[in-house]
Structures are given as C-alpha cells and as structure tokens.
Amino acid sequence: MFDFKYYTPTKVVFGRNTESKVAELIKEFGGTKVLIHYGGGSVVRSGLLKRVTDTLDAAGISYVTLGGAVPNPHLGLVYEGIELVKKEKVDFLLAVGGGSAIDSAKAIGYGVANDGDVWDFYDYKRTADGCLPLGVILTIAATGSEMSDSSVITKEEGLVKRGYSSDFGRPRFAIMNPELTMTLPDYQTACGCTDIMMHTMERYFTNGGNMELTDALAEGLLKTVKKNAVILRDDPKNYDARAEVMWAGSLAHNGLTGCGNDGGDWMTHKLEHELGGLYDVAHGAGLAAIWGSWARYVYKDCLPRFKKFALNVMEVENKGTDEEIALRGIEAMEDFYRSINMPTNLRELGVKATEEDLVTMAHKCAVGVNGGKGSAKFLREEDMLAIFRASM
C-alpha cells in the first residue's frame, strides 16, 4: 500500500432545486463579482441561466457571462475568459454545465491567478500557485470535474489536448441537482456513465499498492453505475438513477477510489485524448472504443486485478484459469458498453483513421507522456500504436 493524500474541500449541495442556493454559496466563499461560464445553448434554452442570473440579481451579486465552452474546451476561449475577468474585476468563477464549462473555468482561474501563459501548465512547463475561486452548477454527470483537481484543455493549433491537475483548481462548491441532467440526449448519458466508470477503472487496474477498502468502494461504485446506466437507457427521467450516477461521477474522480494505490494507469484516457484532440469525438464514447483493445493488450501483466474486476464488478462465473476469468470480465464489460449503445472500437465510434493517423496519434500520445506511461502495463509508442491498430 502506498502513502496518499486525500483532499476534497468542495462543498457539495445535492438534490432537487439546489441551484436556488447559488447566491448564498457564492457569498459564503467570498465572491462579489462573478463570471458565469457556460457551454452551448442548452443552459440558456432550459431557462437555467435565467434562474441563476435572477438569483444573483435578487442577492445583489453582479456578474458577467461567457458562453461557448465546447467539448474538449478550447484554449482560445480560455484566453478570452482571462481577459474578461481582468477587465471586469471578477473575483469568483461560476461554471454552469458539465466538464467542458468547468475545465474551461479552471483554466481561466489559473490564468488569472498566475502570470504568464496559462498553457504552460498544460504543457508541463511549470505549476500554478493559485486559482481564482470557482463554484459549479453541474448539468452533466460525467467528468467529475466538479470535485476533482483536474482539467483538460485543447490547444487549437495542432489540436493538442492536455490535462493539468492542481488542488488549487478544486471547486469551492458544487451544486448538483439530478433533475438538471434529465434532458441530456441518451448518447450523452451513456458517455457520462462510461467516463465515470473509467475514472475509477483507471485507478483500479494497477500493479501497485491496492488497498482493500479502496477496492471495496471502487467495486461498489462501478456496480452501482453499471446498474443505473441500464435503468437510464430505458427510463431517462428516473430521478433516483440520475442521482446515483451523478453522485458516483463525483466520487469516481475526487480521489476516493485511488487512495493507497500507485496513482493509477490512465493510459486509456491518454490514448483517448489523442482521439479527442484529432476527431472531436465525445470523450466517454472514445474511452469505450479504446478500452477493450487496451485491456486485451495489457491484462496478462495485471492479471490479479483483471481477475478481481471480472469476479467482483462484472460478476462473471468463477471457473477456469485466471486468464480465462480475466478475459470473461473484459468481454462482459464490452457487452455492457454495447448494452448502453457505446462503441467498442474506432469503427463503431465513427472514426475513419488511416494508418498514418494512427501513427500520428501514437506519436503524439507518447510525447504527451514523456515517452511512456501505465501501471497495468507500461506502454511505449509502439504499444500505443498496437492498441490503436487493434481498436480499428
């Protein structure tokens, strides 16, 4: 078991109509002038943005707004946000949306609180000394960014997608009303469930230091999301299932399911980041499309964990060799992806990559992880290419 730090200062306010508490929470955390940052038009069309601004108006909190955060959020908008915050003397950021708006807001926060180019942090050149305080009203259960230390930004030039993690970026509060996620398209709901499970699976498949308690929490979380993802496929307005998935999304990525391990594997995410940078695919679907090929490539090097996953999460039959059990678990996971209409390879994802594209992605991925990465199995550029090829 490895030593660990666990730090989740985000105040979570969970339940129906909790967005009505937004002004109170901003005041509690010292905000007086707010940048409301959001994504596409759904937040406007649903009336949520209006409800938020009405609440701030009533509380006497002034604000400016900046929409337009897209999936795989762009650096250009981050720069725009930084300028706006400085010009308007904003002292608190409010992200209204999912991971795109939250990650974009985190990057704006780093850019305001630190001198120099904010991309430096995402380009591994230096670390941040602070972040403008940030609150969240969550509308998509997926990235866990509402409690996590991480954010992912795409630089348009060269389509480079990179993540940066810092405790400074953890949101001060997260308002989570499961009802706000009910109008998501089915595909986005399934993508979210996939992303949530992957955040914990990345921490689960390691060759170092796993803790029994962490495993028990991780397995319980994975089984809960798996079950409720299927419920939501058939009944998207099911409040309880929305709530289970939403809360799981936060716990899957706030650090809880990694305590005591070696930091996790994370190669499925790294491989998907290259897909996401190049093709602008939905992150969750990209993960599902890659995972099976990754798992088949690495499972022999991480057999006890794949066996445990197969038995305790996928609940496959406990017979045959460890390898057979592990493979049965991988198959069961892919069956689950198919059951919620997620792709299990790049073709099903709709990516028509040439061999040259695969070579480019593997190369960029290897550069992005300084040559190699992975705990289940340490992967170098040639391994990454082999996995991309297998995923076609």
Added chain:
Amino acid sequence: MFDFKYYTPTKVVFGRNTESKVAELIKEFGGTKVLIHYGGGSVVRSGLLKRVTDTLDAAGISYVTLGGAVPNPHLGLVYEGIELVKKEKVDFLLAVGGGSAIDSAKAIGYGVANDGDVWDFYDYKRTADGCLPLGVILTIAATGSEMSDSSVITKEEGLVKRGYSSDFGRPRFAIMNPELTMTLPDYQTACGCTDIMMHTMERYFTNGGNMELTDALAEGLLKTVKKNAVILRDDPKNYDARAEVMWAGSLAHNGLTGCGNDGGDWMTHKLEHELGGLYDVAHGAGLAAIWGSWARYVYKDCLPRFKKFALNVMEVENKGTDEEIALRGIEAMEDFYRSINMPTNLRELGVKATEEDLVTMAHKCAVGVNGGKGSAKFLREEDMLAIFRASM
C-alpha cells in the same frame, strides 16, 4: 432519497512518518502559535510529542502544550484550554491523540471563537459561528473525529455527556500514520473497530432515503473493518490491516456513508452516551454492549435494512423469512463482537447497574434527545428503558 450536503475539507496526509509534515501543514493553514493538546502519557512515552515539538522548533513555530484529555473528555479541561489559548494568543490548535484529544480541542476551538459559555453549544442552547483552526495527528482509529463535524464532551457536574456538530469544527488537516496505532492495547483496537463500524451502521439502519451507492460504500467499508479487526486481534503490528482500519475510521464518520439518507438512527450512540457519562466505560465497548439489545428491539420496524445488512455485510445464508434472516444477521454481528473480545451486554461490559440506574439513564437519554429519537424505530423513554433492561 433525501437531498444532502457533503463537506469534508480536511486535508488527509496518510502513511508512514507523515507526522514529520506537521509544521509544513500548520504553516499551510496559517498557524503561527500553536496549542498542542493531547491526552495521557502514551504520547509522551512513545516519543511522539517530542518529535512533534522538535519539528515545530526546527520550523520556528512557537507552541504551548496542554495534556490530560481523558476518554469522555471533560468540560473542565476545555475551559482550561480556552483560557490558555487566550492568554498565550494561540491561533492554531493541534490535537495529538484519538477522539478524546480531538473532541476536547474542537470544544476549545468553539470556546475561543465564540463569546459566552462553550457548554451552551453542547446543551443545544445556541450554535457556533466559528472555531479556531485545528489540525490532528491521529494515534487511535476509532471516533473519526479527525474528519467529522462532531465532538462529544462530558460535563463533570451530573456526568452529562453531550455531542455538538458543526462544519466549523472539521479539522483543517489530519495526519494519519497507521504505525502510531500499533502500540494500542488489543482491547482499545477492538473498541475502535466497533466504534468505526457503528458510525456507519447508525447511518445504515434507517427508514428513509437510502441510496444504492451509499449502501454499496457502507457495506464495503463494514466488511473491510470486520475482516481487518480479526487480523489485528491476531497480528496487532500488521501495517496494512492498521491502515485499512484507520482510513475506514475517517470515512465511516465524515458523512460519506450517510449521503442521501434521513440522517441516520443514532440511538445506540445516544444510549451509550448515558453509560459513558455514568460509568466511564470505553465508548466502543459500550456500543457493542448495547447494540444487540437495540437491534432486537427495533429490527421488525426496519426489516428491509436488517435483511440487507444480514445478507450483504454479515453474509448469512439467504433462507427462511425476512425476520429469520434479519435475526441471523444480528446474531452474526454479536458473534463478531465476541470474536474480537467485545461485550454483548452490560454484564460483560462490567457495568453493575441497578434498576434505579437504568431508570436514571433512560430518563437522561430521553431528555438529551428532547423526548425521543431514532429512524430504525422512534424510541421514547420507555423504549430506552426496555433496551437498557434487555442489555443487562
């Protein structure tokens, strides 16, 4: 499912030799002059206190010390601590020890940050507006006070034991080195495991709002502690088992295992508080001695939860009526208590209570909860007396 808040701002630093980080953490949270508050002599004899003061000396952080926090910590020492903090212009509290030292430090913190008598908070007369910042070096895995919002203090006059909960009292940091718990007497280790499990069981046995994810986390935690308590009975120096129990202690009481429920039952704790106030018994042992009688008195009113507990935590055979399964789970839990040398009634606890004592305790308990309390079953004074009688 009920709405909930979840707020666990405590920065946890977990692992071997983590006490060496204490000065760095105090500085991170703004402390410049520290009151080191501890309990009996074990912290002195083990050399831990010396290591802590050496670290503070080396970092140029000044401090004063106050020992003497006893199990069921006394209000008198809290008053003494408040005076000392004010006189010495202390701006940060460091509790070194278990729940007694931490709870006593929390009460000192409330007393310093608020005018008037600190006992008012414990006597339900008013709520606190703040608390002096507090850090913890944990040496006993049990109360979860290192991450929780709660503290329990005993007023010597009339031996009144009362709890007070406030987010202001949550520690800023908690240093957890499992090695520091290795020298605990076996009885204290078993008491700690009992207390840890009870914190989650109090949240589990409810008639309202249980969330699947919360249940899955709770069940995983309970099974992990149950298994590792037995390992520690036979091998008290087992690092991994110490770590599993220590981390479970924090998660069992930081709110995680209660998200979405109605707040929990808590009557076993309330009944034990009367025992602890009157007889100064070890809290964990007191809980074990009461629980079976409580469970048998209430299980028919909370049958689905007792059945689920029996199957998923105690893993009893799934046959017969729900009542039979529930009772089999209660018996299995009592067998577990016996297996780690915990009492399952007041006689085994060593309490020779007269009928008059039982009447007094039931009356004080009823007054303490304003007449009645409980979610598994709402208990009034006559119910409390019946449970005390059954526990003899």
